[in-house]
Amino acid sequence: MQGRKEYRKYKDVYEAKYLLGHKSILSTQRYTEGEEFEGDEYYSAEARTKEEAKQLIEGGYSYVTDVEGVKLFKKPK
Numbered sequence: 001m002q003g004r005k006e007y008r009k010y011k012d013v014y015e016a017k018y019l020l021g022h023k024s025i026l027s028t029q030r031y032t033e034g035e036e037f038e039g040d041e042y043y044s045a046e047a048r049t050k051e052e053a054k055q056l057i058e059g060g061y062s063y064v065t066d067v068e069g070v071k072l073f074k075k076p077k
Helices: 002-010 013-020 025-032 050-058
Strands: 042-047 062-067 070-076
Touching (some): 042 050, 050 062, 050 070
Antiparallel strands (some): 042 070
8 A cells, every 4th residue: 555655655656656666647547546634534345356346336445456366345443
């Protein structure tokens, strides 16, 4: 989650892009999506199977991204 950490620190997606060494702003945006709501707290969860992902969505979680083959989800506390 290095992208989100850099984005929170600088509040600038272009600065985060530069610091992370991304060639495309789209890559950086994928990792910083939803971070505009600083101060909001979230529960996080991961899904390794389609069934786990379905259960999380039915439980109110929103999809965030894929990392190393794992789907990450969040929902407000």
